[in-house]
Amino acid sequence: xxxxxxxxxxxxxxxxxxxxxxxxxxxxxxxxxxxxxxxxxxxxxxxxxxxxxxxxxxxxxxxxxxxxxxxxxxxxxxxxxxxxxxxxxxxxxxxxxxxxx
Numbered sequence: 828x829x830x831x832x833x834x835x836x837x838x839x840x841x842x843x844x845x846x847x848x849x850x851x852x853x854x855x856x857x858x859x860x861x862x863x864x865x866x867x868x869x870x871x872x873x874x875x876x877x878x879x880x881x882x883x884x885x886x887x888x889x890x891x892x893x894x895x896x897x898x899x900x901x902x903x904x905x906x907x908x909x910x911x912x913x914x915x916x917x918x919x920x921x922x923x924x925x926x927x928x
Contacts (some may be wrong), residue, residue: 874923881915
C-alpha cells in the first residue's frame, strides 16, 4: 500500500487519532446518557418523597378496599377520599410538568 516508511507512519498516526477520537466521542455520549438518567431519577425521587408526605395512606387503603374490583371506580369524583387523592396527584403532575399518556 505505502512504499515508504513516512507514509506508513502517517497512516498509523491518522488511524490512531481516528480511533482515539471515536473512543472519546462514544465515551462522552454514554456519559451524557448516564447523567441525564441520573438527573431524571433524582427528580422523580424528589416528587415521590413529596407525594409520600402529602398522600394519606389510610385513606388510600380504605378506597382500595372499598373498590377492590378492577374498573369499579368509573369517575375520579365517585368517592370524596379518592377525589382528594386525585387532586393531589393532578396538582403534582401539573407543577412538575409530567407528561403522561
